[in-house]
Amino acid sequence: MEVVIAPGPETARIAADAIEKLLRARPQAVLGLATGSSPLAVYDELARRHDEDGLSFAHARAFMLDEYVGLPAEHPERYRNVIEKEIASRVDLAPGAVQGPDGLADDLVAACAAYERAILDAGGVDLQILGIGTDGHIAFNEPGSSLASRTRIKTLTRQTREDNARFFDDDVAQVPTHCLTQGLATIMSARHLVLLAQGRGKAEAVHQLVEGPVSAMWPATVLQHHPHVTVLVDDGAASRLQLADYYRETYAAKPGWQGL
Numbered sequence: 001m002e003v004v005i006a007p008g009p010e011t012a013r014i015a016a017d018a019i020e021k022l023l024r025a026r027p028q029a030v031l032g033l034a035t036g037s038s039p040l041a042v043y044d045e046l047a048r049r050h051d052e053d054g055l056s057f058a059h060a061r062a063f064m065l066d067e068y069v070g071l072p073a074e075h076p077e078r079y080r081n082v083i084e085k086e087i088a089s090r091v092d093l094a095p096g097a098v099q100g101p102d103g104l105a106d107d108l109v110a111a112c113a114a115y116e117r118a119i120l121d122a123g124g125v126d127l128q129i130l131g132i133g134t135d136g137h138i139a140f141n142e143p144g145s146s147l148a149s150r151t152r153i154k155t156l157t158r159q160t161r162e163d164n165a166r167f168f169d170d171d172v173a174q175v176p177t178h179c180l181t182q183g184l185a186t187i188m189s190a191r192h193l194v195l196l197a198q199g200r201g202k203a204e205a206v207h208q209l210v211e212g213p214v215s216a217m218w219p220a221t222v223l224q225h226h227p228h229v230t231v232l233v234d235d236g237a238a239s240r241l242q243l244a245d246y247y248r249e250t251y252a253a254k255p256g257w258q259g260l
């Protein structure tokens with residue numbers, strides 16, 4: 001696990017660099033897209049590179065991490081619509097190139113199984129962007145999630161619904177109670193995981209992710225078992241890291257050939 005502590009705009013550039021390098025080497029790459037505020041600056045940077053530097057997504061495909069259950073198709077907070085607005089519509093991803101779990105399916109269990117198959121059929125995710133919840137969730141894998149889980153229905157915690165109420169007129173009652181989410185094992189199958197976190201509100205979750213014992217109580221800690229994880233955090237999110245000085249020194253002295 002590589003930990004990079006840098007100002008927010010720089011972490012966004014580092015993540016965008018990784019995606020650009022992948023797409024230039026493998027135009028048909030499979031990307032994993034996350035919602036939430038953490039990756040927004042990365043999406044802005046990718047859209048800018050698409051507009052100004054000719055970065056193309058035309059042959060790429062993308063899979064979303066999760067989706068609320070039951071939000072109407074046109075609801076602006078439906079993750080499908082959020083991803084369309086924040087990234088898909090701003091670059092040249094082909095129609096149908098982005099897939100997500102179907103939170104409006106009549107048979108949600110079958111929709112989860114179909115989603116797992118779709119990811120497998122695409123050859124798996126090359127690079128997965130991730131945020132992290134204040135309780136250490138990734139995608140919507142709440143505390144207590146099986147470390148071996150696959151895409152399934154989950155009940156959101158009160159904490160996550162309160163955190164996300166800001167997207168629903170600050171009214172927690174409007175936040176759906178259930179979601180479909182890639183499981184922890186699904187996420188672990190991606191070849192490179194790039195997690196972004198900003199602000200002191202994420203400091204405890206980031207500390208647990210990087211330095212805590214692996215535990216379903218902090219689901220993101222499962223990433224300690226992944227061979228290729230990049231954690232990009234600003235000073236606030238890094239403020240509880242015990243080895244912060246070491247991570248800073250390591251990154252400052254990193255040889256260029258080492259890559260990300």
Ligand SMILES: N[C@@H]1[C@@H](O)[C@H](O)[C@@H](COP(=O)(O)O)O[C@@H]1O
Pocket residue numbers: 034035036037038039065066130131132133134138139140160164
């Ligand atoms: N399901 C999403 C996650 O994918 C996201 O990483 C996390 C943090 O969100 P934010 O980046 O807005 O802090 O919570 C949401 O509930």
